[in-house]
Amino acid sequence: MRKQQWGLYIHIPFCRQKCFYCDFPSFAGRERYEADYTDALCRELAVQGVLCREKWGSPRTIYMGGGTPSLLPTGRLEKILQAIADVFGDAADREFTVECNPGTVDAAKLRALCAGGVNRLSFGVQTFDDTLLKKIGRIHTGAQAREAMALARAAGFQNVSMDLIYGLPGESLAELERDLEAMVALEPEHISIYGLQLEEGTAFAKMQEMGRLALPDEDTVERMYDTMTSFLPAH
Ligand code: SF4
Numbered sequence: 168m169r170k171q172q173w174g175l176y177i178h179i180p181f182c183r184q185k186c187f188y189c190d191f192p193s194f195a196g197r198e199r200y201e202a203d204y205t206d207a208l209c210r211e212l213a214v215q216g217v218l219c220r221e222k223w224g225s226p227r228t229i230y231m232g233g234g235t236p237s238l239l240p241t242g243r244l245e246k247i248l249q250a251i252a253d254v255f256g257d258a259a260d261r262e263f264t265v266e267c268n269p270g271t272v273d274a275a276k277l278r279a280l281c282a283g284g285v286n287r288l289s290f291g292v293q294t295f296d297d298t299l300l301k302k303i304g305r306i307h308t309g310a311q312a313r314e315a316m317a318l319a320r321a322a323g324f325q326n327v328s329m330d331l332i333y334g335l336p337g338e339s340l341a342e343l344e345r346d347l348e349a350m351v352a353l354e355p356e357h358i359s360i361y362g363l364q365l366e367e368g369t370a371f372a373k374m375q376e377m378g379r380l381a382l383p384d385e386d387t388v389e390r391m392y393d394t395m396t397s398f399l400p401a402h
Contacts, residue, residue, distance in 0.1 A: 175228070175251075176232065177208065177232070177236075179233040179235065179238070180193050181193070181200075183235065183306050184304060189304075190368055192234070209247060216250075225256065226255060229263040230264045232264075235266070235267075237266070237271040237276065245283060265285050265287075266291065267289065268307060269311045270306040272319075277321075277324070281322045286324070289329075290328070292330055292350070294331065295346050309349070316355070328359060329357075329358055330360070331350060331360045333361075333363070334362045338383055343395075344394060351402040360395060
């Protein structure tokens with residue numbers, strides 16, 4: 168049978184705290200399910216993974232997202248990586264990404280990911296401004312994002328992506344400019360930038376209904392977009 172290119176997505180639905188803008192399938196306070204979820208995932212890989220391999224061959228890309236995959240203890244992550252290796256083996260040309268929250272990584276965990284075949288990290292930075300980070304419910308600081316990048320490089324990662332969000336409550340154009348400068352100074356291989364969206368059912372949507380969410384006005388958000396599109400290509 169002709170093999171085709173395909174990608175494997177693995178979802179880790181646990182977070183330490185729900186960010187105020189987030190409507191992803193992710194849950195805080197469910198640590199008690201982490202061990203069972205890890206075991207079930209490994210069993211699923213051993214069954215469904217083998218079926219997929221027989222049908223399509225080895226995946227061209229693997230992406231472990233969430234939730235917060237990096238919230239799992241190192242031993243559980245190693246168990247999942249081993250289950251993936253047991254089914255799909257190593258592939259030098261495969262891109263294998265793990266999403267990480269800068270507040271949940273340390274040197275040992277990142278070294279274990281690198282040793283387990285992960286060759287790309289995606290850090291949810293969102294902003295380097297600690298006041299804004301608190302306002303959007305993130306669990307880390309700007310300093311931790313910088314530290315996470317240093318740890319990633321020390322662990323051997325040569326492909327790192329970072330996410331930013333703009334149009335945050337109370338954010339000014341000057342704050343976004345500082346974020347962009349801080350981001351490019353870290354020299355990630357890839358940057359994703361999202362405009363804040365108010366999603367139904369989130370804490371921000373409720374605050375908006377109650378008139379308690381002060382977002383930048385449309386003109387400011389437009390100037391932010393123009394600033395990004397003129398600043399980033401030069402870098
Ligand atoms: S860390 Fe990511 S998945 Fe978890 S609540 Fe925040 S935005 Fe959502």
